[in-house]
Amino acid sequence: MPALLKEEIINVEQIAPGIFKMVIFSPYTAENAKPGQFVNIKCKEGLDAYLRRPISICEINRDEKTITIVFQVKGKGTKFLSEKKTGDIIDMIAPLGWGTFSLEPVENAVIVGGGIGIFPLYELSRSLKSKCSDITVILGFRNKELTVMEKEFESAASRLLIATDDGSYGVRGFTTDILEDILKEGKKDMIYACGPLPMLKKVARIAEKYGVNCEISLEERMGCGIGACLVCACKTKYGDDWEHSHVCYNGPVFNSREVIFDD
Amino acid sequence: MIDMSVNIAGLKMKNPVIAASGTFGFGGQFLPFMDLNKLGGISVKGLTLAPRKGNKSPxxxxxxxxxxxxxGLQNPGVESFIKDEIPWLKGYDTAIIANVAGNTVEDYCKMAEIINSVDxxxxxxxxxxxxxVKEGGVSFGVSACLIEEVTSKMRRLYKKTLIVKLTPNVTSIVETAKAAEAxxxxxxxxxxxxLGMAVDIHTKRPILANNTGGLSGPCVKPVAVRMVSEVYRNxxxxxxxMGGISSGEDAVEFLLAGASAVMVGTANLVEPDACxxxxxxxxxxxxxxGYKSIGDIVGKLELY
Structure with missing residues (x-):
């Protein structure tokens, strides 16, 4: 169950240009959140940046009773959020999203993340570590400067592969090319992905081609975050027909076979 | 002891605050945040005869x-509402208001008939x-003649309180209000x-996939208060x-301007306990x- 919470910020730090990591003391969220879920934050009281901003949970620490979010400053709301300081109180609804990553134990899992889509995959990878014998994580960034959380993912995966668009770090190219190479190497049981829509679309196609079960975390312009306003619609299969599901409520994680990508 | 109850043409509610249609679903999503028993009423997500998929994102x-x-009125259809939502919703002590939209006068009439039998x-x-939505909705709402026709035909089929929700996208809202009354x-x-539009200057495209959309929230409140005041006097x-209400003070503006009750809409999206x-x-x-009841302040606005 989500709750309306006022929680204290434990730490804020900039980890790359425009990318901030924030640790929030939130016993309720830490206790109840699942990998793939998000929080909906009122970044500033009042009318400026009126709507809450949905931000995925990057790490859940039950012992410390904290959660960590990592976000990129993209507009007014995230700018206000980045200006918050240690000790400030944050107004958030959490944890949100009923569609979360499945954590069934499998032999070999592959996690594919692109850009700011990598953040919810960190908690996923941590949670899978004890359940999967092999976890390959493939992360894609625009360039070396924007490459973040490498050490963290290294400790949460069996193998970490990094790609950058310009080749300034790791392999030059796309995460999806690496994914296909890995699937050619040997059988994988599960693919998890989060990132830009073109990447997810390609991951879904590759998963289908190689017959691997695949879960993807979607993003859409959101309103309430709790499934009431129905704005964050995405097309999903419904028998022989299709319907509009909602990213905040039915997702954000969907099985890639359910999702219909418009061309 | 203050009496918060209101009786609006037979619609009895424990207080004058209603969750506005389209911002509250059927109420279920708000259970973790508030007690639905505290609401005067819920105007449920706009219903149509057949299910509707709604518009494309964004x-x-x-x-x-x-x-x-x-x-774009995404909803499961009126029959699904009766079958799946009413059974649990009726367990709460709050007025259930069915918001209905149609493509034709016949659609509106059929829904009036169906809902008339739902106690x-x-x-x-x-x-x-x-x-x-292209087909119906507002094309009825901008024509005083059509409003009068739809209302009078539904009136014959529906025995309980019939509320007509008016659009501000008209030259004279007094005229359309009078048509509903007639x-x-x-x-x-x-x-x-x-009706409004927002542009992404980088892609040079509208932000909404539908190009245009409906503007709501605190920014529309002055327009709404003015219209309520005009309609009340006529x-x-x-x-x-309703229109941008997110606090008691906002609601009191409407009550003073002549509203007998208020609806809270967009604020629910930001503060789930706004109502x-x-x-x-x-x-x-x-x-x-020192007022004793809601009625004491309704329409008490003194104009210059």
Whole structure:
């Protein structure tokens, strides 16, 4: 169950240009959140940046009773959020999203993340570590400067592969090319992905081609975050027909076979 | 002891705060955040005869002090509402208002007939003002003749409180309010959203996939208060006011301007317990000025 919470910020730090990591003391969220879920934050009281901003949970620490979010400053709301300081109180609804990553134990899992889509995959990878014998994580960034959380993912995966668009770090190219190479190497049981829509679309196609079960975390312009306003619609299969599901409520994680990508 | 209850043309509610249609679903999503028993009523997500898939995403754009939306009446259809939602919703002590929209006069009439036999529904709110669907909705709402026709035909089929929800996207809202009154409406509710547009200057495309959408939120409140005040002074039937209400003070503006009850919409998206806060705020205002009931302040605005 989500709750309306006022929680204290434990730490804020900039980890790359425009990318901030924030640790929030939130016993309720830490206790109840699942990998793939998000929080909906009122970044500033009042009318400026009126709507809450949905931000995925990057790490859940039950012992410390904290959660960590990592976000990129993209507009007014995230700018206000980045200006918050240690000790400030944050107004958030959490944890949100009923569609979360499945954590069934499998032999070999592959996690594919692109850009700011990598953040919810960190908690996923941590949670899978004890359940999967092999976890390959493939992360894609625009360039070396924007490459973040490498050490963290290294400790949460069996193998970490990094790609950058310009080749300034790791392999030059796309995460999806690496994914296909890995699937050619040997059988994988599960693919998890989060990132830009073109990447997810390609991951879904590759998963289908190689017959691997695949879960993807979607993003859409959101309103309430709790499934009431129905704005964050995405097309999903419904028998022989299709319907509009909602990213905040039915997702954000969907099985890639359910999702219909418009061309 | 302050009496917060209201009786609007037979629609009895424990307080004057109603969750506005389209911002509250059927109420279920709000259970973790508030006690539905504290609501005067819930105007449920706009219903149509057949299920509707709604418009393409993006369906929302944030604008200064508000939002534009173009959901396009996505809903499971009136029969599914009766079968799946009423059974649990009736367990709460709050008025259920069925908001209905149609493509044709016949659609509206069929829904009036269907809902007339559902005891748990206390009122119908006729949505002739949705700006986001091509077929019906607002094409009825901008024509006084059509409003009168739809209202009078539904009036014959529906025995309980019939509310007509008006669009602000007209030259004279007094004229459309009078048409609803002439058609036999028990009450008018206003305002629905203002038609608007937001542009992404980098892609040179509208933000909404529907190009246009309905503007709501605190930014529309002055327009809404003005319209409520005008309509109140020109019709005899009660008025339900809405448009940007997010606090008790906001609601009191509407009550003073002539609203007998208020609806809280966009604020629910930001503060899921907004309706309760509005109700408490109204009560504090009444207490502060020594009023005994809601009726004591309705229409008490003194114009210059």
């Amino acid at each position: 369906r929302i754009a944030e604008t200064p002090g508000g939002i534009l939306n173009s959901v 748990e529904v206390s009122a119908i709110e006729v949505n002739v003002s949705c700006p986001n 058609g036999g409406a028990d009450c008018v509710s206003l305002i629905n959203t203002l 019709v005899k039937i009660p008025v339900i006011g 309760v806060k509005v109700e408490e705020g109204i009560e504090r205002y009444l207490e502060k000025y």
